[in-house]
Amino acid sequence: MVLTPPFEPMLAQAAEYVPGSGVLASGFAAEQKFDGHRAILFTPAGPGGRLLLQTRRGSLVHDRFPDLVAAAEQLPDGLVLDGELVVWDTEAGQLSFEALQRRAAARSRTATALAAKTPAFFIAFDLLQQDGQELLARPYAERRALLENLFSEHALTAPWTLCPMTTDLAKAWEWLQSWTDVSGVEGILIKPLTSRYLPGYRGWTKIRRRDTTETIVGAITGTLTRPQLLASAATTRTAGCVRSAAPYRCARRRHGRLPSTSPRPPPGTRGRACASRRRGGVVTSWTPPSSTPAWWPRSAPTGPSTAAASSATRCASSGCAWT
Incomplete structure (x- = not known):
């Protein structure tokens, strides 16, 4: 065929x-x-x-x-x-x-x-x-x-x-x-x-990969069950308190319901905001501060490894390279 x-x-x-x-x-x-x-x-x-x-x-x-x-x-x-x-x-x-x-x-x-x-x-x-x-x-x-x-x-x-x-x-x-x-x-x-x-x-x-950071939710638009916008502030070591407002995609939209492990972010409380790199840092989920990032492996990999089949193609015309 x-x-x-x-x-x-x-x-x-x-x-x-x-x-x-x-x-x-x-x-x-x-x-x-x-x-x-x-x-x-x-x-x-x-x-x-x-x-x-x-x-x-x-x-x-x-x-x-x-x-x-x-x-x-x-x-x-x-x-x-x-x-x-x-x-x-x-x-x-x-x-x-x-x-x-x-x-x-x-x-x-x-x-x-x-x-x-x-x-x-x-x-x-x-x-x-x-x-x-x-x-x-x-x-x-x-x-x-x-x-x-x-x-x-x-x-x-x-x-x-x-x-x-x-x-x-x-x-x-x-x-x-x-x-x-x-x-x-x-x-x-x-x-x-x-x-x-x-x-x-x-x-x-x-x-x-999704990156997480500590944030304080100050206010939302929409309802608590289906928030549309988060007004939040994140504290960093170098910049102090950084304020931002970003669209929020509720877990209910992705899974049909809010998971019991991800409670709604009440204004004025701390939690972790998860931002997708493809969305340019737009907040896409929220988890309580006791949680760890869901995408991260819980322990280091173990067991025998085999040699990787590697490739290194350099794009001479543009200067980009993948190895």
Whole structure:
């Protein structure tokens, strides 16, 4: 079977912490999760064809990324890759989700102009078809080996990037702790080494980092059960008391009810405000001061580790690098 668009990608379910070594005893891979747009890339079956770029929802958007189309000559025919679209802001010197959104909405001349200012990169994390032969039934470990061989054999360079992967739980824990300080990296993906690629199925686990801080809630708008805005003050060692007002997404909206462990934030009380990096520091949840961040592992990882399959692709044209 030859894969063609529209194609439904495999999905991930959200989790709040890294599973323990016992849960992952059968073997796993951890990949860095970038804050971009999911995309499926199709190269032509033969000469004269063109590269196609499909979104998660099935829309074709290759006309909005002419820089990727121009670089398609590096890729062999009959190839299908699953990955993440990201954009590098040359002025800011970092990945930019806002610039990616602008590029995704651009057409014609605007798309070409934006490509020069904010170049796009395709971070590949799965190989679904090679030489016209689909690989969905192959285990993840085999598909990953073929993907790494594709990059080395064809000496692929920017804008094609190999997603960093490790089978070392300690390394995955380190990524979640430190790499998420980098703009554009929001967490990790956990994938069983033996898993097949199942379109539409949530067989992977995604873990996003969320930072917490002590805050004093002074007032809210909306109701206590469904607050809309928090007026809060946070005390820091260097800046003293910092005041802010930010939209608040109630736990009831995410889970259908307020968990008993997360009481409503009454005005004038202390608690922890959890801010998502992708939302630019916007408060998205609140927990009492006795709680610890839900996403953080409860203990250091234990057990044997295996050598990580590492990749270091440097984007010479933009100065960005992932290791």
